[in-house]
Amino acid sequence: MAKTWRKYENLILLDPELGAEPTAELIERFRSIVRDNGGKMVKSDCWGIRNTAFEIKHKTKCYYVMLEYAGEGSVSIEFARQLNLLDVVVKFQSIKLAENLDPEEFANIEEEIKEEVVPVAAPAPAEGNAEAATEKVAAEKKTEEAATEEVAAKEKTEEAATEEVAAEEKTEEAATEEVAAEEKTEEAATEEVAAEEKTEEAAEEEAEEK
DSSP states (O other), rough: OOOOEEEEEEEEOOOTTTHHHHHHHHHHHHHHHHHHHTOEEEEEEEEEEEEEEEEEEEEEEEEEEEEEEOHHHHHHHHHHHHHHTOOEEEEEEEEEEEEEEEEGGTTTTOOOEOOOOOOOOOOOOOGGHHHHHHHHHHHHHHHHHHHHHHHHHHHHHHHHEEEHHHHHHHHHHHHHHHHHHHHHHHHHHHHHHHHHHHHHHHHHHHHHOO
């Protein structure tokens, strides 16, 4: 029976001082990790340099990359292992989007690649266009803030999921302890009944002797 696949989403924060070419090479290396381990890249979304929701390893800006891929669980394990070895990876988080997927579903899927286009510096706007340029800068800033809020929301969602799993594990442990306590209570009750039966037998024997 063929093994089923899982679908993952990885948000990766890279050192913003790495440079354009090394960053592109590193992202291609990430894709290769998935492919070399039998997985399938679904989507690569490069957001570029963004403000972080909070300071991470003394950095307030990082290069954001969102990768979506599918494969067996071992693909995600190897992916995380290799990212942990890289100093230029400031932080990363992995979210499982789906499981029990048929690998054939991804046979003909082409990877969707989105890359942020960094515009070439334009000449200073004419005086009449200054207001329009200011509005454009403000709109770009709002877009960047929205992206930062989205990342923060995803991080909170992952933390909430982790806390939910921990709570479920504690509930299971408590249920197990409760069952064990009930079993001990039953054993104690059984021993008490056996002791009472022995006492009755001894009383009967004593009566017969008399």
